[in-house]
Amino acid sequence: MSKKVVSLLFSNYKNDNRVFKMANSLAENGYDVTILALCYGDVPEAETQGKIKVRRLKLKSSKLPSGNKIFGSIKYLEFIFSIIWGYRKADIWHCNDFKPFMVGVMARFFNRKLKLVYDCHELESERNGVTSIERFLVLKVEKWFIKKSFVIHVSEGIKSYYKTKYGTADSRTEIILNTPHTSTYVKSNVLKERLNLLPEDKLYIYQGGLMKGRGIETLLTVFTELSEFHIAFMGYGAFEEKIKLASKENNNIHFVPAVPYNEVVTYTSSADYGLISVENICLSYYYCMPNKLFEYVQAEIPILVNALEDCRNFVEGNGIGLAVKEETPESWREAVLELSKRDKSEFTSNLKKVKEIYNWQNEEKKLLEFYKKV
Structure with missing residues (x-):
């Protein structure tokens, strides 16, 4: 029974x-x-x-x-x-x-x-x-x-x-x-096409809750200064209007409403880099391992992560991205510039290995x- x-x-x-x-x-x-x-x-x-x-x-x-x-x-x-x-x-x-x-x-x-x-x-x-x-x-x-x-x-x-x-x-x-479930990787341009970007434009993506404590304001500050790079905020939450306002004032900042769960990795794979900017404001956040981390892995895009213990250890330990040194706009700016200079191929083979281990x-x-x- x-x-x-x-x-x-x-x-x-x-x-x-x-x-x-x-x-x-x-x-x-x-x-x-x-x-x-x-x-x-x-x-x-x-x-x-x-x-x-x-x-x-x-x-x-x-x-x-x-x-x-x-x-x-x-x-x-x-x-x-x-x-x-x-x-x-x-x-x-x-x-x-x-x-x-x-x-x-x-x-x-x-x-x-x-x-x-x-x-x-x-x-x-x-x-x-x-x-x-x-x-x-x-x-x-x-x-x-x-x-x-x-x-x-x-x-x-x-x-x-x-x-x-x-x-x-x-x-x-x-x-x-x-x-997420492991996926057969097929590089998509659906997000860049939706945002009218060229394939060679460098696009960072933040996906998930758009709310206080997720580093949204820091990312807006950083990408307002780094106009040569694009950022897409894909999700929903209290900061939607703030992001929409920033997108009207900055051509490189974009808001994308949340997409159905079974389409997330397809959209994510259209970006070049994934962002995890959860702020270290409580122990629960410090030890978090958000689902977006593994969605970035399945999409095979290098990850830039805040100084959170488990996330940092996972990203650096597996060689699939970089960690920001401090929770300041200056440190985030340096990390974005550093990751953008790297050849993405140095992370690709590790991402392919990691996605075969960390899947549903x-x-x-x-x-x-x-x-x-x-």
């Missing part, structure tokens, strides 16, 4: 390729998988994605007024107990981030046989913007319950942090990187082996 897995997340599950890839890998290999999310926005309450069942909870209390703490507490309690009561008989809860893990801990009081997989997408107690109360709660719940659970991390740095802090056993932890086909094998222990 197939083990029943509930993949729980506190969003409407509209754009989360990591959650989908994990659920799909499990479903394709004999697990009975349900993704459980919230129902808001333009998403259906129920749908099927391949062998995955997707269920989104629509709360009766959602009609209560917003902005009231009492009503907010009622909504939260309804959500928690709807999940626990409706899905308490599952074999495994795959908890995406801390809040679902906390609900999973409560669910175990109703089903002592329930196994929890705590999928830490970040270093939860050291996230950007976490409040002192949230940090206290995360630290206490993790301290009491993490060693009784199975834990997935997104980088070596975060895994080491948890092992040092809580003594988590290697046999109950695994690193699953957020890599290989991460899936790790996931399935890990689930055999659960």
